[in-house]
Amino acid sequence: MANKPESSNGLTYADAGVDLETYDAFIGRLGSLVRRTHGPRVIQNPGGFAGMFRLDYNQKLFQRNYKDPVLVACNDGVGTKLKIASAMRRFDTIGIDLVAMSVNDLIVQGAEPLFFLDYIAVPKVVPGELEAMVRGIAGACAASGCALIGGETAEMPDVYAPGEFDMAGFAVGVVELKKATDPLRVQPGDVVLGLASDGVHSNGYSLVRKIVSAKKLKLDRVYPELDESQTLGEVLLTPTRLYADPIVRLQRAYRVKKVVSGMAHITGGGLAQNIERVLNGKVDVRIDTKAWDVPRVFEFLAERGKVAHDEMMRVFNMGIGYVLIVRPTFADAVQRRLEKLGETVRVLGEVRKGTGKVMIG
């Protein structure tokens, strides 16, 4: 089976652009990057058809920790931020975005991340590029307490033009049923806290790229009003912030008390639309736009693209990447705790009686 096919003028799989042997060897080399994300719950399954993950280290611990476990799963890509990575020939950050997009969604439900799988599709495996992508993914998984237990790399020269590629990520977590977040919990008087983003994150890049091309901006140029030391492309590739570690720690600190009423990951649709997703029909959220500073990258994009403020708010996170709605008596303590964990936290506004709307002004 490992013999080279003998056909002299017949067609082989290698003729068709797929060399199984080189490919397998390379995938094997990625193993060490991946294994670094594995804790004691990962069952090593070399050559296996699937990744295997115990819900707990051992049977006793499992039965103490889980009465009614709910698996939480989500998937996402990174949109056309990949086009910026491709244009810059920089593949070490986009894997962080991939993990962040799914894992930041997962923790919104109150879940602890367990594991992650990636799908990477390329026209042709370029080992250095693929390794950079997987390094980013594995690093972000480790930083999020998430094991990278599987993945698929598809080489499809006829689907992806040279320089094009795509990625999809899948994350699974677990939450005890009664601890899962629930929109019904959000009450008038609750305080809305915002965690700073690290820039554009992974949404709105179709508009970003439209501005770049329409206004003939250069990705490899430094625009001092944007950033004194980084090029535009570097600023735009800043990875999506990973909120899993601080949020999971916060929830562990309040194991018994119900402190957090709701959370939202701010993606496409911006602050208003994403906060609305976690409200019930009896409350509104009022947000004061003066509560935080909008990062320069958004001002730069708005000014260069002459993009209306409402549109900016609808497409981008505008500097707030993750939102917590917390009980008023705990707001100060939660803010301090998250700040100690390295987050920049702002009080954005409050919850009032209403009809499930978000008002920003």
Next chain:
Amino acid sequence: MANKPESSNGLTYADAGVDLETYDAFIGRLGSLVRRTHGPRVIQNPGGFAGMFRLDYNQKLFQRNYKDPVLVACNDGVGTKLKIASAMRRFDTIGIDLVAMSVNDLIVQGAEPLFFLDYIAVPKVVPGELEAMVRGIAGACAASGCALIGGETAEMPDVYAPGEFDMAGFAVGVVELKKATDPLRVQPGDVVLGLASDGVHSNGYSLVRKIVSAKKLKLDRVYPELDESQTLGEVLLTPTRLYADPIVRLQRAYRVKKVVSGMAHITGGGLAQNIERVLNGKVDVRIDTKAWDVPRVFEFLAERGKVAHDEMMRVFNMGIGYVLIVRPTFADAVQRRLEKLGETVRVLGEVRKGTGKVMIG
């Protein structure tokens, strides 16, 4: 926020080719297809950031059924079979392939499928096409006892040329630790059973398409030596067979006895390479190629492409899509049981003392 942006000559997200409102409305319509796959373990989470799935209907059942649950997860795409779907403008079968590729891998570990998520990337959402894809995915999920609890559709006109698209699937299942398959269990004397495939399934399409183009075959033509009533394209789009239902039923029938020593889903690498993945170093498997009939599609491809027999065996399933290695005393009973469930089963060979190799002759 739901207002149309007022910018008269500034750029909007819609200008950049992404219309969030039309898109959201369409995604909402897919909901009914998706909800049909939901059993009582799915927690409805409208507007939520992630899918939610209880490990069991209720706390008591859960604690009776699971002592040490292992989550099993895998993901896959459908490779360049999508190019055939695209060329034929037929999008109702490729979703079945997507589910089959992941779920057939999952059950190899002894797992029961729980849920599935899909990623679909297109240059532009064409509602009819996307709906056909999701209909295929949802139908295959239902047939596999798998809830479709999430998905992401990415519209990326700058990554995918018109007519191109990609899909990735992600499946999660569960198996009680001591019931998970383990290569150490395969013993000399075990019998190797093969379940018939439904044709090429989803591997080897780069070679298939190379043959089609090099030999100027027509996808819309009927080749009587291949099939009297279907076009070549139709034959090539035959969906990958879903083995989850019969395999899960088989395992339930032998809840206590360890009847199955190992299983393999026959994908890229063919029978030899995939069976080798589940062997320990002390056994060989000997397979008799006369044990089953090779479907006409493989003979057609080999003959037209002048592809050597070894290469065919290395790239394609050649008519056997799934393999079970079973204890000899149960081989007849397992065969009869799977035949009653609609499978075509052949005794392919047996396990002998050896070094972890598969011999085919």
